[in-house]
Amino acid sequence: MYLKTLHLRHFRNYQEQQVEFTAPKTILVGNNAQGKSNLLEAVELLATLRSHRTFRDRDLVQEAEELAQISASLKRETGISTLNLILRRNGRRTVNLNGENLRRQMDFLGVLNAVQFSSLDLDLVRGGPEGRRHWLDTLLIQLEPIYAHILQQYHQILRQRNAFLKRNAEKLYTTSLQSELAIWDVQLATAGTRVIRRRERAIQRLAPIAKKWHASISGSKEILQIKYSPNVPLEQNHSEKVQQALLEKLQQRTIAELHQGTTLVGPHRDEIELTINQTPARQYGSQGQQRTLVLALKLAELQLIEEVVGEPPLLLLDDVLAELDPSRQNQLLDTIQDRFQTIITTTHLGAFDSQWLNSSQILYVKSGK
Numbered sequence: 001m002y003l004k005t006l007h008l009r010h011f012r013n014y015q016e017q018q019v020e021f022t023a024p025k026t027i028l029v030g031n032n033a034q035g036k037s038n039l040l041e042a043v044e045l046l047a048t049l050r051s052h053r054t055f056r057d058r059d060l061v062q063e064a065e066e067l068a069q070i071s072a073s074l075k076r077e078t079g080i081s082t083l084n085l086i087l088r089r090n091g092r093r094t095v096n097l098n099g100e101n102l103r104r105q106m107d108f109l110g111v112l113n114a115v116q117f118s119s120l121d122l123d124l125v126r127g128g129p130e131g132r133r134h135w136l137d138t139l140l141i142q143l144e145p146i147y148a149h150i151l152q153q154y155h156q157i158l159r160q161r162n163a164f165l166k167r168n169a170e171k172l173y174t175t176s177l178q179s180e181l182a183i184w185d186v187q188l189a190t191a192g193t194r195v196i197r198r199r200e201r202a203i204q205r206l207a208p209i210a211k212k213w214h215a216s217i218s219g220s221k222e223i224l225q226i227k228y229s230p231n232v233p234l235e236q237n238h239s240e241k242v243q244q245a246l247l248e249k250l251q252q253r254t255i256a257e258l259h260q261g262t263t264l265v266g267p268h269r270d271e272i273e274l275t276i277n278q279t280p281a282r283q284y285g286s287q288g289q290q291r292t293l294v295l296a297l298k299l300a301e302l303q304l305i306e307e308v309v310g311e312p313p314l315l316l317l318d319d320v321l322a323e324l325d326p327s328r329q330n331q332l333l334d335t336i337q338d339r340f341q342t343i344i345t346t347t348h349l350g351a352f353d354s355q356w357l358n359s360s361q362i363l364y365v366k367s368g369k
C-alpha cells in the first residue's frame with residue numbers, strides 16, 4: 001500500500017500542512033521539537049486509532065483549538081481510499097472513509113496498515129508487561145480489526161466489575177453479593193476468553209517469524225522465544241476450558257478482590273515473555289542485544305501484517321537508525337528496499353549513505369511546517 005498524501009489541520013504543532021509522498025522512502029529531517037514525530041504519530045493514528053505517546057485526544061489537538069483533523073489518500077491494490085479522522089478535545093471522534101462517516105471505528109481500521117518503530121519500543125524488552133500487552137493489542141487491531149471491538153468490550157466489563165468491587169469493598173461477603181458478582185464473573189470470563197484466544201493465536205504466528213529474524217540478525221547462536229502467558233492455562237486452544245479456568249480463578253480470588261477493590265484475574269494481567277537462550281531478555285545482554293531483539297520483533301510485525309493483509313504495510317521509523325550499529329542498520333535497510341513505504345525521521349542526514357539519500361524524498365521539518 002502506498003500513502004500518497006497526508007493533510008494535517010490543528011494537529012499537535014501543525015496549523016495546516018499538506019504533504020505529498022513522492023518516493024517509497026521519505027526522510028523527515030529537522031532539529032528537535034519541530035514536528036517530525038508528530039507527523040508519524042498522525043499516520044499511526046490513521047492505522048490504529050491509537051497513539052503510543054498518549055491516550056488523551058486533548059494532547060493531540062493543537063493548543064487553543066477545539067478539534068484536529070488528519071486526512072490521507074491511500075493507494076491499495078483494491079483502489080484508492082480517502083481516510084479522514086477528526087479528534088476533539090473532549091475525546092469524541094469522527095471517522096470517515098471515502099466520504100462516509102462510519103458508526104463503528106473498527107470499519108476504519110485495517111485500511112491503512114503501519115508498523116511504528118521508535119526508541120520507545122526498547123521498553124518492550126526493558127519495561128513492564130503493560131507495554132508488551134499494548135504492543136500486541138495494537139498489532140492485533142491491524143491483523144483483525146474486530147479485535148478493537150473485543151478489547152473495548154472486555155475493558156468496559158472490567159471497569160464495571162472494578163466499580164462494583166469498590167462499591168462493595170466494605171460489605172460482608174453475603175449470598176446476594178456473591179450471586180451479583182457471579183454475573184460479572186461470567187461476563188468477564190466470556191469477554192476475557194475472546195481476548196486471550198486472539199492474543200494466543202497472534203503470538204503463535206509471530207513467534208517463529210521473530211525467531212528467524214533474530215537468528216539472522218544476531219548470527220544464529222541466540223534463540224529468541226516469545227511465549228504468551230495469561231494467568232490461566234491455555235488448554236490447547238479450547239475456549240470453553242479457558243473460560244472455565246478464568247471463572248474458577250476469579251472465584252478463588254474474590255475475597256482478595258473485594259479487599260483490594262480491583263479485578264486480579266484476566267487478560268489485563270497477561271504477560272508476554274521474551275527470552276533469549278531461555279534467559280529473560282530484560283536481564284540478558286547488552287543494550288545492543290536488546291535492540292536486536294526489538295528490531296527482530298518489528299521485522300516480524302512487518303512480515304506478519306504483509307502475510308495476513310496481503311499487502312506490505314508502511315514502516316514508520318522514528319529516530320531509530322542512530323540507535324542501531326551499521327550492520328543492523330543495513331539489515332533493516334536491506335529488508336525495506338522499496339518493498340515497504342518508509343517514513344524516517346532524523347536530526348541529521350549524515351546517518352544515511354548516498355545511495356539511500358539519492359533514492360529518498362527529503363522533507364525539512366521546522367516549527368510544524
Ligand code: ATP
Pocket residue numbers: 011012013014030031032033034035036037038039058059060061062063319345347365
Ligand atoms: P525530536 O527530534 O526531539 O524527536 P520532533 O521533531 O520529533 O523532535 P515532535 O515530537 O514531533 O518533535 O514535536 C514536538 C513539538 O510539538 C513540541 O514543540 C511540542 O511543544 C509541540 N506540540 C506537541 N503537542 C502539541 C499541541 N497539542 N499543540 C501545540 N504544539 C504541540
Ligand code: MG
Pocket residue numbers: 036037038318319345
Ligand atoms: Mg521525535
